[in-house]
Amino acid sequence: MVSRSLLSKGPRAASLLELLARRQATYHQRSSFSTQPEHPARANLNTLPLSGIRVLEVGQVIAGPFCGQLLGHYGAEVIKVEPPNVGDPLRVWRELDVDGVSPWWRSIARNKKSVTIDMRKEEGRRLVKMLAVKSDVMLENFKPGTLEKWNLGPADLQPLNPSLIFTRVSGYGQTGPWASRPGYASVCEAESGFRYINGQPDPETGALSGPPVRPNISLGDSVAGLHAAFGTVLALMSRKNRESQGLPGGQTVDVSIFESMINLMEGIIPEYDRKGKIRGPSGSSVTGIVPTNAYPCKPSPSAPSAPAYVVIGANADSIYVRLMTALGRPDLIGPDFAQNHHRVARQNEIEDAIAAWTRTRMAEEVEETLRAVGVPVGRVLNVKDIVKNEHTKARGLVEEVWVPHSAPGADPEKLEKDAGTHGGGWNVKVSKVVPVLEGCDAKTRWAGPELGQHNREVLIGELGLAEDEFARLQEEGVIGK
DSSP: OOOHHHHTTOHHHHHHHHHHHHHHTTOOOOSSSOOSOOOGGGGGGTTSTTTTOEEEEOOOSSHHHHHHHHHHHTTOEEEEEEOTTTOOGGGGSSSOOTTSOOHHHHHHTTTEEEEEOOTTSHHHHHHHHHHHHTOSEEEEOSOTTHHHHTTOSHHHHTTTOTTOEEEEEESSOSSSTTTTSOOOHHHHHHHTTTGGGSSEEOTTTOSEESSOOOOSSOHHHHHHHHHHHHHHHHHHHHHHHHHHTTSOOOEEEEEEHHHHHHTTSTTHHHHHHHHOOOOOOOTTSOTTOOSEEEEEOBOOTTSTTSOOEEEEEOOSHHHHHHHHHHHTOGGGOSGGGSSHHHHHHTHHHHHHHHHHHHTTSBHHHHHHHHHHTTOOEEEOOOHHHHHHOHHHHHTTOEEEEEEETTOTTOOHHHHHHOTTEETTEEEEEEEOOSOOOTTOOOOOOSOSOOTTTTHIIIIITTTOOOHHHHHHHHHTTSSOO
């Protein structure tokens, strides 16, 4: 099923695409999801649910790569295509380690293989096609239409590999009047209505007063990545059913940041539809649920200038009674406070009473008192608190992953001075990927790789390029050095 137009590109293209034709003749089942042949490097992953699945990731930064991170954590072989010499921009985002690479990169690119291919060059695109034919999933988060311009869209690749799942993450989706807009998470969060309900309300109107508050993470990107991972797994499940009916198993998974954020917005649309209610911001509380809020506490002697807060969630009727009993406020218990809608009407009175009580106590005392009577409560923790937390440790939520000392770009003088380095490398702490599946040893097997670290393994070992062809592509800048 190799097209005449591809074969007309010349002898080099034909020699590469002969491999595609041979590949199509060797389809056979290797797992419940995969239609691709087993790869020796995957043998030790066969207890993981996505073992045997190959994902070709051509996205960058967060949304697409976070999806790839999740799939890789549960056994998929993720081959990440990066631009030669520079790589994914996230490699140098935020704090940089002693080797000049972002520790965040070591986390989001964990368990992935890095291959450098210049997709702007024709021969680079042919290499990507070869990899796509040998993959189960193509994962991308380019602006819609970009891959089509490069002849790498679903219409180009699925005829060569009818079983290919094409997972596409964009700002607004592949269709619709906004599809061609550049989509950044911050903008999509605003347009989804999420930013409107986060901030301080006007005391008179309840509408947003002042600028909206954004979370200090790229929430929209990660939420879209979660939706993309879920959609990919659904498509893999669907593929098996479709192929059992004699239908092509491949399909496109269309994920947008805009829609993913709207998917989190609870009942705002039906509330508006039926009641004409436009939900506004609510500060540190949540609209229509009382009491649940952040409450000030007495500063700790060890940090007298640092603000201390606890979050209390006592919106269930029986928990509310226990909270007010612990506060010594029987006057706030009874028919006028019995159910949530009663308490919403008396919210200010209730919130003031709780804050007056917490303000005279340190956070530890508030926690101890309320937990003793079964009221959900917790301090507002920072990352230092989380890493040292006993529950975090008991659950194994923080993993350590090894970064070799010989990593390219490492400054020996800085490495020598850095207290965290030892014995040929250093460990980086990363958060474990969840959920935890019983009997599934999902873990970080290696840190985000060096740029082009797996070029030879993938391009020679998997695609079968000859050494002289590999060297020529390096010299021409198609795959970098």
